[in-house]
């Protein structure tokens with residue numbers, strides 16, 4: 001292969017996208033269809049640019065594409081195309097496609113012939129053998145195919161596995177940190193060095209992939225619900241903080257506030273915390289004391305006065321509404337701090353969407369957001385709540401939804417900043433025994449619609465527990 005300049009990142013992803021679109025349009029339409037013509041010509045334009053220096057190879061290695069020997073970097077907005085194309089290649093046993101310099105002069109109809117063979121190959125026993133045979137018969141000599149290497153066939157070797165494993169570990173480390181502080185806080189001074197480290201780790205992970213972390217908050221750990229709730233509130237708060245561009249240090253404080261916001265509950269009797277049904281007035285008073293008790297606990301932590309002063313207000317305010325109703329009743333402050341406002345939003349959202357042993361009926365995430373929006377300006381700061389909804393999407397990341405074709409999907413991401421109603425959805429497939437597994441990835445904002453059929457949309461949200469789905473498992477690729 002000849003010496004070449006490095007391929008701009010954008011061009012690499014555009015190439016994969018063009019290939020994806022072309023394969024799909026050809027599958028659905030006749031050769032003379034306008035969409036087919038356009039998709040082929042935009043593919044050719046990019047191919048011509050790529051082959052200026054000679055051949056260019058597109059290689060699939062461990063679920064990632066390499067173009068011209070360079071690995072295409074992970075990009076959120078391209079993730080679904082990478083995922084689908086990797087599947088497409090794997091199912092046909094293709095490890096790489098080498099586009100030769102001669103592909104610059106190839107006619108659109110020759111490309112379409114190749115694509116039809118490529119699509120048809122799946123119907124044959126040994127797709128790649130069949131394909132190579134057919135390419136010979138049709139004199140296709142402007143590209144070469146190579147088989148997938150054995151070690152690439154195991155899907156378990158996903159390079160992202162490490163990332164998911166780290167996220168899972170850090171999530172549970174955060175639960176442990178909260179548990180430890182809660183257990184020790186009544187026995188005297190407790191250090192919070194570990195909690196700070198946990199908080200820094202969570203902030204780092206959010207900076208890297210906030211979508212994954214939002215997906216993780218769907219993990220509602222029954223046994224450790226109180227701690228899991230605190231970690232989820234911390235994560236959601238920090239994601240919102242990042243969305244409104246707070247500094248790293250502010251995010252770290254926000255996470256610590258989230259982790260400790262319910263620390264005061266250690267002094268509330270278990271019977272009250274876990275009570276089914278309505279509380280008596282007396283029990284309510286006990287529960288309503290937890291923000292104030294929490295502040296007292298935080299004052300007992302072994303932290304610098306400056307850190308303590310930054311992490312007291314949020315936990316104190318987290319049950320206060322924007323109009324200062326709620327609890328604890330106070331005359332000391334006239335309005336909520338930014339941290340207080342953020343915690344209030346994320347605490348209510350988390351609690352509404354959590355299904356717990358003592359509160360078996362939860363809201364679907366979209367329903368929770370609608371309910372909360374009705375309280376904008378009264379309970380919640382309207383601007384912040386709007387940003388929160390914008391961040392989460394109409395059907396929040398982690399929602400289990402019914403699609404318009406009757407199938408079930410999981411909202412994975414809103415890859416485009418400006419498109420918050422048409423998410424990237426992972427179709428979930430039931431094996432007939434009640435188990436769900438990963439299906440195809442569909443980007444609702446970027447569908448190729450077949451003639452006579454209509455655009456796939458979301459019909460409604462479904463409580464995940466109803467179908468025994470644990471969304472976090474799909475975000476972490478455990479399933």
Ligand SMILES: [Fe+2]
Pocket residue numbers: 261262290318319
């Ligand atoms: Fe609380």
Ligand SMILES: [Fe+2]
Pocket residue numbers: 229233261262347
């Ligand atoms: Fe809470």
